[in-house]
Amino acid sequence: MSLSRKAVLSVAGNRLVTALVSKYGMKLGASRFVAGETLDEAIEAVKKLNAEGLLVTLDHLGESVSNREDALAATQAVIDIYDAIEKHGVRSNVSVKLTQLGLDIDPDFCLENMDRITSKAKEMNNFVRIDMEDSPRVQMTIDIFNTLVERYGKEHIGLVIQSYLYRSHGDVAELGKRKINLRIVKGAYKEPPEVAFPDKKDVDENYVKLVKMHLNNGSYTAIATHDEQIIDHLKTWLKENQIPNNLYEFQMLFGVRSGLQKKLVSEGYKVRVYTPYGKDWYSYFTRRIAERPANALFVIKNLFQK
Numbered sequence: 001m002s003l004s005r006k007a008v009l010s011v012a013g014n015r016l017v018t019a020l021v022s023k024y025g026m027k028l029g030a031s032r033f034v035a036g037e038t039l040d041e042a043i044e045a046v047k048k049l050n051a052e053g054l055l056v057t058l059d060h061l062g063e064s065v066s067n068r069e070d071a072l073a074a075t076q077a078v079i080d081i082y083d084a085i086e087k088h089g090v091r092s093n094v095s096v097k098l099t100q101l102g103l104d105i106d107p108d109f110c111l112e113n114m115d116r117i118t119s120k121a122k123e124m125n126n127f128v129r130i131d132m133e134d135s136p137r138v139q140m141t142i143d144i145f146n147t148l149v150e151r152y153g154k155e156h157i158g159l160v161i162q163s164y165l166y167r168s169h170g171d172v173a174e175l176g177k178r179k180i181n182l183r184i185v186k187g188a189y190k191e192p193p194e195v196a197f198p199d200k201k202d203v204d205e206n207y208v209k210l211v212k213m214h215l216n217n218g219s220y221t222a223i224a225t226h227d228e229q230i231i232d233h234l235k236t237w238l239k240e241n242q243i244p245n246n247l248y249e250f251q252m253l254f255g256v257r258s259g260l261q262k263k264l265v266s267e268g269y270k271v272r273v274y275t276p277y278g279k280d281w282y283s284y285f286t287r288r289i290a291e292r293p294a295n296a297l298f299v300i301k302n303l304f305q306k
């Protein structure tokens with residue numbers, strides 16, 4: 001991990017910084033990466049993205065929940081998203097984080113919450129993707145995912161794999177045996193060299209390797225990156241290898257490389273925008289700054305604008 005990324009993630013953990021950014025952050029710039037604080041605002045954002053030919057995955061922000069009440073409320077919030085998607089006829093699925101649904105309280109309780117969410121996704125003929133969080137939670141996340149696939153089948157649920165982890169090659173091989181729908185990302189958390197490649201070059205190389213491996217196996221792959229070099233390389237590879245276009249989609253984050261998102265749509269690719277909303281945007285926002293410290297300049301600029 002780069003020094004600047006480490007520094008941003010450390011500063012972000014500071015209490016004073018947390019308090020200040022939480023109070024003024026939306027104005028300072030979080031609204032560039034977050035579609036609003038309410039579901040209604042998020043649905044309006046989805047309508048705009050859909051009108052531009054972009055698909056969406058909605059994320060009700062929140063993570064590291066430490067009491068059952070909050071986890072149950074978060075579960076209900078996700079269920080409400082499916083009803084709103086249906087009501088407004090928008091093209092979107094949903095992404096969730098297990099620590100928001102009680103993973104750190106009790107994995108069985110989290111599984112119960114995911115049971116309700118997955119059965120709702122199935123009932124609405126929609127889809128839920130489980131985001132991947134930091135490395136101590138990876139195995140628990142995969143275990144819960146596997147149980148849900150046993151209970152509900154694999155059509156309505158997918159998982160995320162991070163190319164910065166050494167273990168991911170083995171995980172993709174294993175999940176590929178059941179042709180699981182995977183989103184492949186580089187990974188956004190601060191991880192030690194014991195579990196993750198410290199050099200970005202290795203993370204990038206592994207990224208391309210994992211995407212090709214999963215597609216060669218005939219498994220649906222969400223190529224989630226803003227890395228134009230990797231995207232260009234994969235576009236050529238997809239053509240040369242005649243990978244059918246119903247086997248993959250590109251995914252990017254709301255507010256990041258919007259021009260590139262539209263360019264891919266104009267070239268005929270399926271593109272989905274990960275669109276977070278909600279009051280609990282602080283951790284998500286600081287990870288976006290850490291990925292690209294130039295984003296901090298954007299925040300500082302907003303400080304001086306009326």
Ligand code: FDA
Nearest residue numbers: 131132160185186187188224225226227251252253274288
């Ligand atoms: P990289 O960081 O190398 O950036 C490549 C280029 O993209 C940069 O040079 C810049 O131009 C642009 N860029 C990247 N980040 C930017 C930013 N924040 N602002 C502006 N420009 C930026 N992670 C995780 O651990 N678990 C998860 O479940 C998910 N889920 C997820 C879903 C989707 C749809 C995406 C796109 C990403 C995630 N991630 C994630 C985050 C992911 O792990 C990673 O941190 C970011 O995507 C940044 O890495 P890139 O692949 O874009 O490449």
